[in-house]
Every structure is written in structure tokens, then in C-alpha cells.
Amino acid sequence: MSEKKLENRKIFNAAFIYKRLFVYVKRYWRALVVAIIASMLYSSVDAWFIYFLKPLLNEGLVAKNHHFLLMAPFIVMGVFLLRGIANFFSNYCIAKASRSVIMLLRQDLFSHLQKLPARFYDHTTTGKMLSILLYGVDQVANASADVLTTAIQSVFLIMGLIIVMFSISWKLTLMYFIIIPVVAIIMRIVSLRIRRLSLSIQDSIGDLSHHTEENIEGYKVVRAFEGQQFEAEKFNKAARINYQREMKVVVSRSIGVSAVQLITVSAMSFTLYIATLDIAESLLTPGGFVSMIGAMLMILKPMKDLAFVQNKLYRGLAGAQSVFEILDEKCEVDEGKIPLIRAQGEISFNNVSFNYDVDKKILHHINFNILPGKVVALVGRSGSGKSTIVSILPRFYDQYEGEIKLDGISLRDYRLKDLRRQFAIVSQNVTLFHDTVYNNIAYGRFGEVTEAEVIAAAKAAYVMEFVDALPQGLQTLIGENGVLLSGGQRQRIAIARAILRNAPILILDEATSALDTESERFIQSALDTLMKNRTTLVIAHRLSTVEHADNIIVLEDGRLIEQGTHADLLRQEGHYAKLYRMQFKDLETISPVEPLAFEAVLTHA
Structure with a gap:
């Protein structure tokens, strides 16, 4: 995706994404409740330890309270054992909930992909879909697991440390936290930029996946035409774009975190200066001073983590947005109510027109009728509309004009699953x-x-x-x-x-084009058996099949220009007769063992 398109890409409201994610998360609310309680306990221990420094110095070291000094190690050991247990339950429950959400998202996304129309696949690369299904959903995992763990523990630790600081000196605490609005503004600016960049990173990973998939699938063509260097340059370009976008995120994140740390340390230095004056005036005990310093130092990490977690959160939101964009794609239209067990196979096209794009029509007012059990050949140059006709029949594409009927009933009136059960396709x-x-x-x-x-x-x-x-x-x-x-x-x-x-209807879309002479001999009798008592549409078959078809439909630029049996079309001395004689003339100069597809002749006509 180009930089211009990325700038114009709509970014979903964060609250809207949270609301949709909540539908998945709420199934695991028990695990989340346990995780929140465990995180509160975990963070409370850290805040308690900072406060514990005050009596440790005042009672233990200054007042020489030996009983307190004897009990202190056991108290600390017991409390930190509790902290370890709380940490385990917090991480486990959040991971269980988040990975379950990822599983559900992937299942829903994959299920939805099965229901999307062919038009979606025509305009979306496999690499992009794989990137969203794997990388995009995994980004949501980072937002729902790492972010939840870090955010919950950091928030409760900050709250606990603030309580400790207020209990020691409310005046120093207010002076220290006057910087919060400035920090919030910086975090907001950086986070919005990272969210937009995260969308571009996901697109670049989709491009990498697409290039890799194409290269692996077409490795024989690449090597046969010595395209290794060309393919490597394409991949390297996509890799460089991905690298540049990743580095933009790193720079933005580093600037944001560094700015927050600089502002926070400046505020802490000023607060420390005031605290030393309070000690001089006996307004602050040595233990209170150490606890205050410890709290200000310890609070830097969760504040930094929260600044960093914003970045992870927005990368997760970018992943979630890509997932929901696909989930919001409209499924195939399936409004038919009529069940269909087995069709007789009568097909009729009545004034049918079709276009893939708004400004380019592929079929123009096509009319024909196929009786049950008959063999009909569709012939014409590449792009004349043959494959489009057989793609419309199972309703892979539904945006056609006119009416198509199967056994006298419109295709749209049948249940889609029942309709497609009537077709067997060999392409x-x-x-x-x-x-x-x-x-x-x-x-x-x-x-x-x-x-x-x-x-x-x-x-x-x-x-x-x-x-x-x-x-x-x-x-x-x-x-x-x-x-x-x-x-x-x-x-x-x-x-x-x-x-x-x-199935009662058979579609052979150039089905024997890949066969050698020996294979064709095996297959032809199998196809003859298969076509018996079935309505059969044959595209660009070899002359032997075309000649014996019950009806031959000749297409040119999306228009039906002739139809009839082989003999009828030859007598008409029209387009088909001209093409047939050209092929017959070519056959006289070609070895009889060399197969010649009718499609090839039509293409050169």
C-alpha cells in the first residue's frame, strides 16, 4: 500500500475496537478477575516494600529495635513469596484469556473468509490475508496479554506508590506529580503516530508475504527465465520498506519514552532538593526520606512501562482494525429459500450482462438455453467471456443483470449451498x-x-x-x-x-489442456462416461469434443455471435466456420500426434 493511501486510510475509533474486542473477552471474565486481583496483590507488595523502608531505618537502624530487625527478614520473605504466587496467577490467567481470544478471532476470521464473494479474493492478495490472519491477530494478542499484564501491574503499583508518598509528605508528592499533564500530552501524540505507523507495518508485512508466496509457488518459472535477481530486488525493496516503517516506530517510541523520562527525572530532582530542606528543618525523618526517594525512583519504571504499553496497545489496535475490516466485509448473498436436492439440469440465460468493474462490461445481453443432459461447448478467444459464464452459474459472482434460471427457477431463489451442490467443476x-x-x-x-x-x-x-x-x-x-x-x-x-x-451439471473449463496424448486417451473415455445423462458445459475443448457437442456457443468480446451444432455452424459460413477451416488447414501441417487445443487457434485468429 502506498504512503498516500496509508495517509487516507480510515482509522477506527479506539473505543469502537475495544467494544468489539470485549465481545470476545467477556467470555473469560473469571480469568480476568483473578488476574486483576493477583496483579493488585503483586503491585501492593512492591509498594509495601518501599513503605517498609521507613520503619526499617527509623526503628531498626536509628532506634536499634533488635526485635524488629530479627523479624524483618521473615516478613520480607513471606511477603515476597506471596508476590511470586500472585505474579504466576496474574500472568497465567491473562495469557489464558488472551490466547483464547486469539483462537476465537482466528476461527471467526477463517470462517468468514469462507463466506466472502469471489470479488473480495480478486482484489486481495493471499499475502495480505495471511498477514492479517497470523500477524494481525497476533498483534491483538500483544495488546490483550502484554498490555493487560503491564498496564494492570503498573497502574496498581503507581497507585500504591502514590499512597506511600502521600503518607510521607503530601506537599512533595503534589510537586512531583505536577508533570503528569505534560507526560500525558507527549504519550498521546506519540501513540497516535505509532498507531498509524503500525497499520503501515502490517501492510508491508502483507507485501513481504505476497512476494514470498509468489516466488515459492513460481520457483520453476523464476529459474527458467533467470528471474532470481529481479525477484530478489522486489523482495529487498519490500523488506526495506518494512524496515523503514519499523524504524519509524522505534524512533517515535524512543523519543516519547526519553522525553517522559527526562521530564520525570527533572521533577524528581527538584522534589529531592525540597526534601533535603525538609530534613534540615526536621520535617522529614531519615526513613521517610529514603522511602520517598525509593518511591520516586521506583515509580519511574511503571511510568515508562505505561508510556511503552501505549505503543504496544496501538499496534494491537492496528492489528485488530485490520481483522475487523475483513470481518466487516459483506458475505456472499444467500437469500434463496427454495431447497434443491438434485436438479434436472435445464439452464437458461435471459438477456444476461455482467461486469467485474463498473466501467467495463464482460458480457453483453447473453441469451441461450441448455436442455437437461445436453453437451454445450463455449468457444471464443481469451477474454471473450467463456469462463465468466461458468463462474456465474454457481454464483461465484452474483452482480449480473438479466435472469439466469435452473430448471425454470432463478438461481437467486435457490439456497446457495444447494445450488452449488449441483455442479462438478474440472478446470x-x-x-x-x-x-x-x-x-x-x-x-x-x-x-x-x-x-x-x-x-x-x-x-x-x-x-x-x-x-x-x-x-x-x-x-x-x-x-x-x-x-x-x-x-x-x-x-x-x-x-x-x-x-x-x-452432480447433475458438469463444467469442463479447458479440462484436458494439460494432458499429453497418452493421458488424453485415458481421460477421454472417462469424460464420455462422466458426461452421460449430465448437462455439460465445455470450454475450449479439443475439436473432437466440440464437433460432437449438442450445441456450440461462439462468443466474441462478451457477445454471443453464433450458436448451433457443428454442422449447422459450418453451413452458416460464419465466424465459427472460418476458425474451423483455419484450424483444419493448420492440422494438415502438424504431426497427428501433436495435440492442438481449439483455444490456441481461436487466440491466433
């Missing part, structure tokens, strides 16, 4: 999980699925042809996104998953 860009072959196939149907059904799907998609050679067969881990398999093997697993899905 060119196969997504597999870092899991076993078996579990990747079983992903096609959650719930009750037997091993026999998984094996049957694997056999139908010719997965078993290569699985038998794997170390653990179907239980073999395939690596991230199936990196340990070939492109054809990954595609077969995706097809097996679609077979297991057993």
Missing part, C-alpha cells in the same frame, strides 16, 4: 491439497463416502493406472497442490473428484 488450473490421493478424491463428496466409491471413481478416471506405482498407493501424500505428480496425473485426480461428486 485447467487444478487445485489439490497437501494430502493423500485418497483424500483429494474424497473431497468431491463430504459426509458419507465409502472406500469402494473412492476407488471406483479413481478407476473411472484412470487414477489407478499410476497410483499402483506410488509408495503408499492411494494413501501417498502428493505435496502442495500435487507438486509431486505430473500435470496429467493431477488432472485425473480432479476428474475422479468430479466423478465422485456425481
